[in-house]
Amino acid sequence: MFLTSVILVLQEILEAALLLSMLLLVTRLIESGNKGLIANRTWIWSALACGVLLAWSYALYMPVIAEWFDYVGQEVTNAACQLLTIVLLLVFIYGIKNQVELPGSAHTLVASFCLIVVVALAIMREGSEIVLYLRGIMGQPEAVSPVLLGAALATGIGVSCGILLYYLLIALKRHIALRVALVLLAFFAGNMASQAVLLLTQADWAPYTSQVWDSSALLPEYSVAGQLLYALVGYEATPSLLQLAAYVGAFLMIAASPVFRSAWFRQDLV
Amino acid sequence: MTSIRKFLILAIVATLILFNFIAALRGYQSSMFEAETLFDNQLLDLSRLVSNLDESRINGEFRLGNNVAFQIWDNDQLVAASFHAPQDLITPLLGGFEYSNFEGYRWRTYTRHDDVRNRWVIVAERTDLRFILAENVVLESISPILVGIPIVGLVIWVVVSFGLSPLTQLSSQLGRKKVGDLSPIELRQTPSELEPVLQSVNGFINRLSLALEREKRFSADAAHELRTPISALKIQLHNLQQELGTKSDAFVDLQQGVERMQHLVEQLLSLYRSTPDQFAAECRSVDLHEITQDVVARYYPMIEAREQSLELEGERCLISGDRFALETLITNLLSNAGKYTHAGGNIRLKISSAESGAQLVVEDDGPGISNEERHRVFDRFYRTGNSGSKATGCGLGLTIVKHIADLHGAHVTVEDSSFGRGVAFRVAFPGAGA
Numbered sequence: 001m002f003l004t005s006v007i008l009v010l011q012e013i014l015e016a017a018l019l020l021s022m023l024l025l026v027t028r029l030i031e032s033g034n035k036g037l038i039a040n041r042t043w044i045w046s047a048l049a050c051g052v053l054l055a056w057s058y059a060l061y062m063p064v065i066a067e068w069f070d071y072v073g074q075e076v077t078n079a080a081c082q083l084l085t086i087v088l089l090l091v092f093i094y095g096i097k098n099q100v101e102l103p104g105s106a107h108t109l110v111a112s113f114c115l116i117v118v119v120a121l122a123i124m125r126e127g128s129e130i131v132l133y134l135r136g137i138m139g140q141p142e143a144v145s146p147v148l149l150g151a152a153l154a155t156g157i158g159v160s161c162g163i164l165l166y167y168l169l170i171a172l173k174r175h176i177a178l179r180v181a182l183v184l185l186a187f188f189a190g191n192m193a194s195q196a197v198l199l200l201t202q203a204d205w206a207p208y209t210s211q212v213w214d215s216s217a218l219l220p221e222y223s224v225a226g227q228l229l230y231a232l233v234g235y236e237a238t239p240s241l242l243q244l245a246a247y248v249g250a251f252l253m254i255a256a257s258p259v260f261r262s263a264w265f266r267q268d269l270v
Numbered sequence: 271m272t273s274i275r276k277f278l279i280l281a282i283v284a285t286l287i288l289f290n291f292i293a294a295l296r297g298y299q300s301s302m303f304e305a306e307t308l309f310d311n312q313l314l315d316l317s318r319l320v321s322n323l324d325e326s327r328i329n330g331e332f333r334l335g336n337n338v339a340f341q342i343w344d345n346d347q348l349v350a351a352s353f354h355a356p357q358d359l360i361t362p363l364l365g366g367f368e369y370s371n372f373e374g375y376r377w378r379t380y381t382r383h384d385d386v387r388n389r390w391v392i393v394a395e396r397t398d399l400r401f402i403l404a405e406n407v408v409l410e411s412i413s414p415i416l417v418g419i420p421i422v423g424l425v426i427w428v429v430v431s432f433g434l435s436p437l438t439q440l441s442s443q444l445g446r447k448k449v450g451d452l453s454p455i456e457l458r459q460t461p462s463e464l465e466p467v468l469q470s471v472n473g474f475i476n477r478l479s480l481a482l483e484r485e486k487r488f489s490a491d492a493a494h495e496l497r498t499p500i501s502a503l504k505i506q507l508h509n510l511q512q513e514l515g516t517k518s519d520a521f522v523d524l525q526q527g528v529e530r531m532q533h534l535v536e537q538l539l540s541l542y543r544s545t546p547d548q549f550a551a552e553c554r555s556v557d558l559h560e561i562t563q564d565v566v567a568r569y570y571p572m573i574e575a576r577e578q579s580l581e582l583e584g585e586r587c588l589i590s591g592d593r594f595a596l597e598t599l600i601t602n603l604l605s606n607a608g609k610y611t612h613a614g615g616n617i618r619l620k621i622s623s624a625e626s627g628a629q630l631v632v633e634d635d636g637p638g639i640s641n642e643e644r645h646r647v648f649d650r651f652y653r654t655g656n657s658g659s660k661a662t663g664c665g666l667g668l669t670i671v672k673h674i675a676d677l678h679g680a681h682v683t684v685e686d687s688s689f690g691r692g693v694a695f696r697v698a699f700p701g702a703g704a
Contacts, residue, residue, distance in 0.1 A: 146406075153295065160291075164284050167277065
């Protein structure tokens with residue numbers, strides 16, 4: 001019970017914590033040359049509050065949602081959330097400009113909105129699974145203590161990883177930190193796209209394609225290293241062709257953004 | 271990096287949590303493995319105990335515990351079994367540890383052959399209960415790590431805050447420093463890392479203080495030294511006029527130029543004397559009306575020469591102040607009004623006293639000062655666009671007025687004149703309660 005709880009919660013928390021770290025890092029690095037982009041950090045608190053509220057509501061209405069679309073509501077809703085996350089992430093990344101923006105300007109509001117929704121959706125998806133798991137466990141009194149202990153331990157590890165990665169990258173030179181953060185965001189977008197395709201395939205909304213490789217013997221997805229790689233770069237031991245295509249497509253869309261190219265080729269934009 | 275304190279606390283606590291929690295997980299895994307071995311050894315001991323039991327005393331109600339079952343087989347025949355055990359063979363008679371499912375649970379089994387009595391003994395233990403027992407014991411050792419983290423976090427917060435206190439002190443002392451405060455910074459305890467910073471900052475303050483002092487003294491000294499040659503120049507001009515007996519335009523211009531130079535030197539000296547660190551005010555109760563009367567009397571010939579009308583309104587009004595400084599203030603305001611008001615114009619001085627404090631108003635019907643310029647007239651060497659070609663001034667008079675007003679805690683404002691045109695300067699002195 002304890003170990004299952006650690007693995008399940010860690011998988012969810014790590015992904016959300018790393019995403020939040022990368023977004024904080026990118027906004028901070030961009031802000032150093034562009035004070036008005038996201039002038040203060042109030043968007044984080046709004047995103048966290050919205051995320052927790054959405055996670056709780058999503059878990060609460062899951063039985064109803066699951067019945068939608070001929071009982072594939074959960075898969076379709078999750079996939080839709082992931083695709084929306086990619087779109088908003090692209091809007092945010094492509095919206096990063098060189099001009100100094102004043103707080104409250106239309107561009108700042110759009111950027112803040114995108115960040116809030118991206119983080120809130122990530123917390124909603126990951127958080128609702130934790131809520132569902134914990135609610136299921138509450139019916140077994142003997143399991144409550146080990147499960148809660150495991151959840152607390154996993155939360156601590158996940159959040160600590162996010163904080164340390166953030167400070168580690170902050171300590172690097174600005175352009176290197178920005179490159180790493182943007183590449184990780186591109187990996188994140190790829191992972192989202194791949195997961196969305198997997199869910200849509202499970203719901204029969206996307207065609208089944210052949211498996212490209214099987215590295216589960218080499219690096220199982222449920223090992224600690226597998227979990228960490230999943231959270232960082234969206235590692236999948238048995239991806240399908242469509243998943244791989246979606247992954248590469250989303251990655252390239254982020255990589256083609258002006259901010260990504262200028263960070264990589266050290267141009268003037270950032 | 272936004273805050274050193276936040277960075278240190280978050281980074282230290284996160285590192286501590288990460289390594290402690292991962293160590294706890296590793297500890298859990300190895301402890302569970304050890305517990306499994308311990309339970310297996312217990313099962314082995316139990317099998318020895320069972321093989322020594324007298325099977326005639328074992329009936330269907332016999333039990334060794336709720337989570338343990340056993341069977342004794344002799345030549346494919348069940349000779350004895352515990353309460354939980356089924357009538358079938360629990361596990362193949364291969365000897366050693368195995369897993370088996372019966373009674374709706376999963377069991378850990380150990381099979382041994384009793385060579386003395388030539389029979390098989392199978393003991394079994396429920397794996398779920400074993401697991402819960404082992405996990406509870408192991409988690410008991412992990413939970414203090416989790417509970418301790420907030421306490422450790424609090425201790426780290428206190429320690430980091432204490433460690434950074436000299437830095438906080440330094441920044442708050444620098445932040446609290448008033449504009450003219452050039453005293454060195456002193457910390458209660460200076461850590462070795464901050465010693466060079468403190469020395470450097472205090473060195474800068476000291477050099478700045480010396481430079482400012484030199485700058486202030488330079489203008490005052492220069493003005494003071496210029497007084498004597500200017501007076502000599504004036505006498506020589508007077509003698510020259512006597513000798514030549516003529517008064518050409520060039521001569522008049524030269525005389526006015528010398529007058530302006532003398533005025534500038536006097537104003538520079540007044541400005542230096544009215545700066546807060548030079549002004550040794552002898553504050554006593556003085557009559558503002560009487561001082562104004564004296565100044566007006568001294569200045570009247572100049573007003574009369576320009577055929578201007580001068581009114582003095584008000585009555586005896588006592589304030590606390592320095593007589594000499596107040597005379598300078600009124601003289602500067604009156605001289606400005608006289609200079610900038612056209613010939614035949616009107617000047618009015620009003621003195622009033624109220625509970626909130628005394629007020630002195632000097633107003634004229636001259637060209638006035640535009641609203642855009644009003645906030646700049648107190649700047650050093652600032653002259654308004656209306657200063658006119660004939661008015662002589664150096665742009666220091668109102669700066670001196672402001673200095674003296676500040677020294678008396680008074681507030682100077684530029685307003686519209688009650689003549690309908692021109693300007694009014696209002697000096698509001700603080701009341702007795704202020």
